[in-house]
Amino acid sequence: MKSKKIILVLTGLAIVALFFYLDLGRYLTLESLKANRQLLQTFYADHTLLMVAAFMGVYIIQTGLALPGATILSLSAGAIFGPVMGTVYAVSAASIGATLAFLFTRYLLRDAVLRRFGNRLEGMNKELEERGINYLLFLRLVPLFPFFLINLAAGLTRLPLRTFMLGTFFGIIPGGFVYVNAGASLASINDLSDIASARVLGSFALLGLFALIPALYAQFKNRNTTTP
Structure with a gap:
C-alpha cells in the first residue's frame, strides 16, 4: 500500500515538474487564448467529443494538482463551447479535480x-461534520x-466525500x-481584472453569507437552549 502511495505522489510531482519545465503556462494566458480562439473553435467543430474530453482532462489535472491557469x-x-455548455x-x-x-x-x-496538528483540527472537524455543507458553500x-x-x-x-x-x-x-x-465575449476583455469587479466580488460575498445563515441560526438556537 505504501508503495502505491509513493508512486501516486511521485507521479503528481512529475506532472507538476513537467508543466513548469516545458513552460506550459505560456499557453494559459489571455493573449494566447485570444490568438488561438478561432483555431480552437474550428477544432471543436470538427472533433467535438475529442475537444470536450481534452478540455475537461486538462482542467481536471490543473485543478487536482493546483497548477496555474484556472481562470484562463x-x-x-x-470562448469555445458557449456560456451554457x-x-x-x-x-x-473543476469539481472532479477538486475531489481528486x-x-x-x-x-x-x-x-x-x-499526527502533528490533530488537536487543532478537532474543532473544525466537528463544525464540518455537523454543518459541513453550509460552511463549504x-x-x-x-x-x-x-x-x-x-x-x-x-x-x-472528517467531512464526508459526498458533502464535499x-x-x-x-x-x-x-x-x-x-x-x-x-469568455463567450472574449473580445471585450483586455485584462482579467475586468471580470472580477468589486460588484461581482461583493455579490459572491453576499451569497456566501446567505449560505452561512442556517449554521449561524443553529448555533444561536443551541446557545439559547443551553443558557439557563
Missing part, C-alpha cells in the same frame, strides 16, 4: 498532518479563500458562470 481555462470554456464542462471538470485533490490529501497526507462562494487551499483543508477533516462533492459543485457554479460567460 474557464474563459476558454466560454461551457459552464457545464468547466464546473464539472481532496482524496489525495485525505488518503496520502492526512495521517502525517493529523460559504468557502466556495466567497472568493477570499484560494480554491486549492479549501480542497486541501477539507481533505484533512455537492458543496463544491453547487458552490462554484456562480463564479464559474461569471468567467465562462465572460
Whole structure:
C-alpha cells in the first residue's frame, strides 16, 4: 500500500515538474487564448467529443494538482463551447479535480498532518461534520479563500466525500458562470481584472453569507437552549 502511495505522489510531482519545465503556462494566458480562439473553435467543430474530453482532462489535472491557469481555462470554456455548455464542462471538470485533490490529501497526507496538528483540527472537524455543507458553500462562494487551499483543508477533516462533492459543485457554479460567460465575449476583455469587479466580488460575498445563515441560526438556537 505504501508503495502505491509513493508512486501516486511521485507521479503528481512529475506532472507538476513537467508543466513548469516545458513552460506550459505560456499557453494559459489571455493573449494566447485570444490568438488561438478561432483555431480552437474550428477544432471543436470538427472533433467535438475529442475537444470536450481534452478540455475537461486538462482542467481536471490543473485543478487536482493546483497548477496555474484556472481562470484562463474557464474563459476558454466560454470562448469555445458557449456560456451554457461551457459552464457545464468547466464546473464539472473543476469539481472532479477538486475531489481528486481532496482524496489525495485525505488518503496520502492526512495521517502525517493529523499526527502533528490533530488537536487543532478537532474543532473544525466537528463544525464540518455537523454543518459541513453550509460552511463549504460559504468557502466556495466567497472568493477570499484560494480554491486549492479549501480542497486541501477539507481533505484533512472528517467531512464526508459526498458533502464535499455537492458543496463544491453547487458552490462554484456562480463564479464559474461569471468567467465562462465572460469568455463567450472574449473580445471585450483586455485584462482579467475586468471580470472580477468589486460588484461581482461583493455579490459572491453576499451569497456566501446567505449560505452561512442556517449554521449561524443553529448555533444561536443551541446557545439559547443551553443558557439557563
